[in-house]
Amino acid sequence: MIVVDRALTVAHNKIVVARVGEHLVLKRVKVRQRKIFLCPDPPGYPVIELRKDDEIWGVVTHCIHRLP
Amino acid sequence: MMRHIFMLVDCAHFYVSCERVFQVALREKPTIILSNNDSRIVALSTEAKRLSLKRGQPLFRCQKIIRDHDVQVFSSNYALYAVMSQRVMGILAEFCPRVEVYSIDEAWAELSGMAIEDLTAFGRTVKARVYQYTGIPVRVAIATSKCLTKIGCEVLKQDERYGDVLDLTAFTEEQLDALLAQVEVEDVWGVGRAYARFLGNYGVHSAKDLKHAEERWIRRHLTVTGARIQAELKGVSCFPLEERRPPKQEIICAKSFGREITSEDELLEAVSTYTARVAEKLREQDGLCGQLTVFIRTNPFAANVPHYANEFTIDLPHPTAFTPQLLKQARAALHAIYRDGFRYAKAGVVLGKITPLHLVQPDLFGEVDLHKRYRQAKLMALVDALNRIFGRGTLVFATQGRHHTWRMRLERLSQRFTTSWQELLTIEG
DSSP states (O other): OEEEETTSOOOTTOEEEEEETTEEEEEEEEEETTEEEEEOSSTTSOOEEOOTTOEEEEEEEEEOOOOO | OOOOOEEEEEETTHHHHHHHHHOGGGTTSOEEEEOGGGOBEEEEOHHHHHTTOOTTOBGGGGHHHHHHHTOEEEOOOHHHHHHHHHHHHHHHHHHOSOEEEEETTEEEEEOTTSOOSOHHHHHHHHHHHHHHHHOOOEEEEEESSHHHHHHHHHHHHHOGGGOSEEEGGGSOHHHHHHHHHTSBGGGSTTOOHHHHHHHHHTTOOBHHHHHHSOHHHHHHHHHHHHHHHHHHHTTOOOSOOOSSOOOOSOEEEEEEEEEEEOOHHHHHHHHHHHHHHHHHHHHHTTEEEEEEEEEEEEOTTOSSSOOOEEEEEEEEEEEEOOHHHHHHHHHHHHHHHOOTTOOEEEEEEEEEEEEEGGGOOOOTTSOSOHHHHHHHHHHHHHHHHHHHHHOTTSSOOGGGOSOOTTSOOOTTOOOOTTTOGGGOOOOOO
8 A cells, every 4th residue: 555645746766656648557757858757666567758648646655565 | 995806716527526536547538427316417527518418417318428428427426525625625725814615616715915916827826736736627716806706717617718717807897898798697696597587688698788787777676686796796895705604504414215215114214314414413513403304205206106295393392412312303203294105205304493502591490401411412522523533324323224225326436535445546557
C-alpha cells in the first residue's frame, strides 16, 4: 500500500502515480532534456514518456509493507 | 459604500468529476450518475449532454442511447462526493477567510478587502490549486454581486470561448450588457419559472432586459426580491455572504424502497433506520426536537393495485434528541397509520419544532431529570462518534434491523475510494 500526496510538486527522481492515457501507472520520474520520462524501478517494464495529454496524478510519499 | 467582490467557484459536472478522479478510464467517455434508487439521471458529463441525455430523465427511457454509445452509468456515491466536496471547500478556505458553501459543488468567497491586484490571475491560481490537490475541475467567476457571479459561471458553462475564469469586474458596462443579453431571464439566480413566464409576457426575456426594466414596475410586480435581483444585476450587492447557514427548522429522511414492502415489521425497520438518521443529524446541529412525523405511501403510479398514503404527527412532551425516545414515538406513529394489504413503496420521518440546545427552557416543575438528560446526551455522543469513526451502521438500535433487503437500489455504485480501507484505489502493472 502506498500513500499519495497530490499537493506535492513533482521533481526529478520522485516516485509518482501518473495517468497515461486511460491508465494509472506507478513509476519514477526522470527529467532528461526537458522531457519527463516515467521509469520503472524493477527491470523488464517499459519506460514511458509523459505526453502532453497525460498527467501526474500524485507524488508517492510512503510505502507500507506487510511483514512476512 | 464599500464595493463587494465575490468569487463563485463552481465544480464542473461534480459527481462525474469525482468518479473520474479515481476511474481515469472514464475520461472523455459519456458518463451519467443516477438518483436514489437508480431511477433518474441526476448528473451527466459534457459528452453525455451531447448525446441529448438530460438531467431528470428516467433511466428506462435512455437505455437505447446508453447501449448505442457505451454510456457509463453509476449510482450516486454520496460517501465519495461528500469527501471530495470537503476537500475542495477546504482549499478555498486556505485562500479566503470568508467562504460560503452554497451547495455540495458551489461556494462563494468574499474577496473585498483582500487587496488582490489581478483578480483573473487569482482565480486561475485557485482553479489550478483545486485541480492539483483534488483532481476536480472548477469554473471561477468574479463579480460585484452574487447574482452576477452566478451568471458568470453559467456563461462559462455554455460558452467555451471564455476559458474557465471570468472576471466581470473588468468588463465595461457595454460588455456586461452584451453578456447579459445572452442569458435568459429564467436562468437568472432567484428568478423562478413562474416569474420568468410573467416577465416574458411583458417583453422581459433576457437578464439584460431585467436589468434595464423600470425599477418601480419591478418592485410592484416582483416585490422586494425582484428589486434586489435587479440591483444585483446592476452590480450592487444585496445578498451578503452567509458564512453560517441558519440551523434547519425541519429535518427529513425519506426514501423509496428498492422493492415494495408488505409487512409492518419491515416497515418498522425502515422507519427506525430513518429515525436514527434524522436524530443523528439533529444532534449534529445541537438541536432538540418537539415533534415527530412518520409518513408511508404506496407507489402512486402503480396500476391496478389499491393505493394508500398517510402520516401521523406526535408532539413530544419534552424536546429531545435521544434516539431511543424518538424510536419509541416513531413506532407508535407507524402503528397508528399502518394498514395491512398494501404494497408500500416509500416511508419518511420528519423532525419538527426544533430548538437549539442552549435555548431550551429549564423545566420549572422538575419533570425533566437533568442528570438523566446528561447521561442520555453522553451516550448519544458516544454512539455518534463510533459511527463516525468506524462507519455508519457500526452501532445500531435493534429495531433498525440488520439485513435491509428493502434498501434502495444502488446497483452501479463505484468504490468508496475515500472512506473505506477495503475499497482504496488499486494500480495494476
